[in-house]
Amino acid sequence: MKKQPHNLIEDSGEVNPLNSAMEIKLSPLGDSFAGLAEYSQKRKAGRPKKANPKIEVKLRISPEVLNAFKAMGKGWQTRMNEALKASLESA
Numbered sequence: 001m002k003k004q005p006h007n008l009i010e011d012s013g014e015v016n017p018l019n020s021a022m023e024i025k026l027s028p029l030g031d032s033f034a035g036l037a038e039y040s041q042k043r044k045a046g047r048p049k050k051a052n053p054k055i056e057v058k059l060r061i062s063p064e065v066l067n068a069f070k071a072m073g074k075g076w077q078t079r080m081n082e083a084l085k086a087s088l089e090s091a
Helices: 020-032 036-042 063-071 076-090
Strands: none
Touching: 063 076
């Protein structure tokens, strides 16, 4: 024997109120998600924030300079940053 679906919405578009049997079936679902909002606010995804993060900029550099740093291999951006820092100290 098939269970009859609950008729929450009538053909006229009126919404029927929930009966006590339907409320009992729905209550465990509501209870299981009660702490979800609190948990999602506590948990932060990803890496911890740095105290002094780098800033992304768009910079136009001559091809010779860029190719020279890239030819040094991986970490060319870090080496370029260190070279800029060194030029500040010597200035």
